[in-house]
Amino acid sequence: ASTMTLGDKQQKEEAVGGSATAAGSSQKAKEVVSYWGVQPPKVTKDDGSEWKWNCFRPWETYQADLSIDLHKHHAPTTFLDKFAYWTVKSLRFPTDVFFQRRYGCRAMMLETVAAVPGMVGGMLLHCKSLRRFEHSGGWIKALLEEAENERMHLMTFMEVSKPKWYERALVFTVQGIFFNAYFLAYLASPKLAHRITGYLEEEAIHSYTEFLKELEKGTIENVKAPAIAIDYWRLPADATLRDVVMVVRADEAHHRDVNHFASVTDVHYQGLELKDSPAPVGYH
Amino acid sequence: ASTMTLGDKQQKEEAVGGSATAAGSSQKAKEVVSYWGVQPPKVTKDDGSEWKWNCFRPWETYQADLSIDLHKHHAPTTFLDKFAYWTVKSLRFPTDVFFQRRYGCRAMMLETVAAVPGMVGGMLLHCKSLRRFEHSGGWIKALLEEAENERMHLMTFMEVSKPKWYERALVFTVQGIFFNAYFLAYLASPKLAHRITGYLEEEAIHSYTEFLKELEKGTIENVKAPAIAIDYWRLPADATLRDVVMVVRADEAHHRDVNHFASVTDVHYQGLELKDSPAPVGYH
Ligand SMILES: [Fe+2]
Ligand SMILES: [Fe+2]
Ligand SMILES: [Fe+2]
Ligand SMILES: [Fe+2]
Numbered sequence: 033a034s035t036m037t038l039g040d041k042q043q044k045e046e047a048v049g050g051s052a053t054a055a056g057s058s059q060k061a062k063e064v065v066s067y068w069g070v071q072p073p074k075v076t077k078d079d080g081s082e083w084k085w086n087c088f089r090p091w092e093t094y095q096a097d098l099s100i101d102l103h104k105h106h107a108p109t110t111f112l113d114k115f116a117y118w119t120v121k122s123l124r125f126p127t128d129v130f131f132q133r134r135y136g137c138r139a140m141m142l143e144t145v146a147a148v149p150g151m152v153g154g155m156l157l158h159c160k161s162l163r164r165f166e167h168s169g170g171w172i173k174a175l176l177e178e179a180e181n182e183r184m185h186l187m188t189f190m191e192v193s194k195p196k197w198y199e200r201a202l203v204f205t206v207q208g209i210f211f212n213a214y215f216l217a218y219l220a221s222p223k224l225a226h227r228i229t230g231y232l233e234e235e236a237i238h239s240y241t242e243f244l245k246e247l248e249k250g251t252i253e254n255v256k257a258p259a260i261a262i263d264y265w266r267l268p269a270d271a272t273l274r275d276v277v278m279v280v281r282a283d284e285a286h287h288r289d290v291n292h293f294a295s296v297t298d299v300h301y302q303g304l305e306l307k308d309s310p311a312p313v314g315y316h
Numbered sequence: 317a318s319t320m321t322l323g324d325k326q327q328k329e330e331a332v333g334g335s336a337t338a339a340g341s342s343q344k345a346k347e348v349v350s351y352w353g354v355q356p357p358k359v360t361k362d363d364g365s366e367w368k369w370n371c372f373r374p375w376e377t378y379q380a381d382l383s384i385d386l387h388k389h390h391a392p393t394t395f396l397d398k399f400a401y402w403t404v405k406s407l408r409f410p411t412d413v414f415f416q417r418r419y420g421c422r423a424m425m426l427e428t429v430a431a432v433p434g435m436v437g438g439m440l441l442h443c444k445s446l447r448r449f450e451h452s453g454g455w456i457k458a459l460l461e462e463a464e465n466e467r468m469h470l471m472t473f474m475e476v477s478k479p480k481w482y483e484r485a486l487v488f489t490v491q492g493i494f495f496n497a498y499f500l501a502y503l504a505s506p507k508l509a510h511r512i513t514g515y516l517e518e519e520a521i522h523s524y525t526e527f528l529k530e531l532e533k534g535t536i537e538n539v540k541a542p543a544i545a546i547d548y549w550r551l552p553a554d555a556t557l558r559d560v561v562m563v564v565r566a567d568e569a570h571h572r573d574v575n576h577f578a579s580v581t582d583v584h585y586q587g588l589e590l591k592d593s594p595a596p597v598g599y600h
Contacts, residue, residue: 159491
């Protein structure tokens with residue numbers, strides 16, 4: 033395991049002042065970093081070199097469980113299930129038309145959306161836990177972990193495919209709409225919201241499988257895996273984009289399970305609430 | 317360290333069906349838990365007994381750093397600082413009047429509010445990171461960790477002081493107002509929002525110091541520490557409420573540092589953005 037050494041906390045009271053001065057000088061940056069005595073911990077890799085990622089730490093990395101069943105599907109039976117299923121299916125058509133076979137771009141764009149449900153759910157459950165003076169059963173953490181994991185997918189695909197200005201604009205709009213829609217859906221029925229996410233994850237698995245086919249055919253070049261992916265999923269140094277898509281797809285299968293599980297265990301079903309079933313925290 | 321043994325994942329496809337049946341039977345509960353193959357990991361304590369908390373895990377517990385300076389104060393200099401300072405000071409007056417010397421109740425009630433800023437900030441930075449295809453510098457995690465830590469404060473004080481129905485109603489209202497107000501403040505100026513939180517934490521330290529004085533005088537009974545607090549802060553088995561208030565106060569001092577630090581490093585200051593300074597992740 034990697035080691036973390038907390039530098040001596042400099043209790044540097046000296047204020048950096050209120051008015052802005054010349055930016056960017058390294059002396060100034062150093063002062064800002066030690067301001068209020070908060071010294072960033074020095075994190076190193078196994079080989080002693082400096083850990084280069086601030087957005088995740090060595091102890092958050094993992095090896096994906098590639099043995100997970102990719103074909104599991106929740107057959108919609110209730111009206112709610114069918115509504116969730118057809119909502120997702122109807123979103124897929126315009127997506128297919130827009131991206132065609134550009135799976136790298138598609139992955140990058142869709143991950144900006146995929147990271148929303150976990151954050152919305154986690155935030156709402158957090159507020160509910162506070163309001164009701166109730167334990168969460170670990171669901172807040174499980175959903176926030178999912179959101180973070182999806183954000184890491186985005187940070188990875190960003191390295192492979194760079195967004196153009198109109199794609200940025202599109203993401204801006206889609207996030208605005210999707211965040212609010214999912215927020216309202218979650219308020220109305222967490223059961224429905226998790227079911228929708230479950231089906232979205234099933235679609236994600238499908239789209240990564242298509243991505244893999246293109247990589248194998250050679251229509252998409254199997255480039256070297258980005259450094260961030262190698263560190264995050266503990267991949268070998270010579271890993272390729274194909275390996276990355278494999279582990280990301282396994283992640284999506286895990287999210288599918290968590291969300292279909294959450295949908296089943298939620299309120300209105302057998303009088304259970306999410307908090308009554310321990311959440312799959314750290315489920316990869 | 318405690319061990320976690322992942323039980324064999326039962327890939328139990330068998331659907332639990334759509335229509336609700338008799339609730340509460342343990343057989344049924346077991347099926348729900350293993351639905352979608354998500355088997356909760358079996359977590360044990362050092363002594364081999366079962367870990368009883370779903371809302372936090374053994375590897376998230378810590379020993380608070382009681383040596384932190386409790387008197388550090390950011391002297392407001394800029395207009396923004398002064399605005400934040402007087403906003404917090406003006407909120408303190410009605411709070412003092414409402415709670416008088418009932419510090420147990422006060423702690424419980426205020427922790428429902430204290431857990432909001434970290435969640436709002438973390439959520440907004442998460443969405444920003446997605447929208448802009450940018451790394452977060454660890455700030456999303458640092459702020460969500462703060463929110464979780466505050467929620468644990470609440471879970472602890474709940475065990476000491478039970479909320480009455482009108483207190484629940486008050487929390488409901490205050491959360492509705494504060495969440496939205498802080499959300500808007502954070503959108504307008506993260507710098508202001510973090511400064512406000514920094515000052516709120518300074519007030520929290522003060523109020524826990526008063527709590528300690530009452531405990532020492534004997535006007536509030538120094539009861540046994542709740543079990544959740546003993547596990548969360550790794551306190552000795554015979555710890556008392558006084559020990560709990562000590563570690564909670566140290567937590568508040570850490571939050572104060574993180575937020576004043578965030579306020580200084582944020583946008584508009586020397587052209588820096590939060591993401592450019594590594595966040596104090598895991599700072600206790
Ligand atoms: Fe994803
Ligand atoms: Fe996903
Ligand atoms: Fe607190
Ligand atoms: Fe706090």
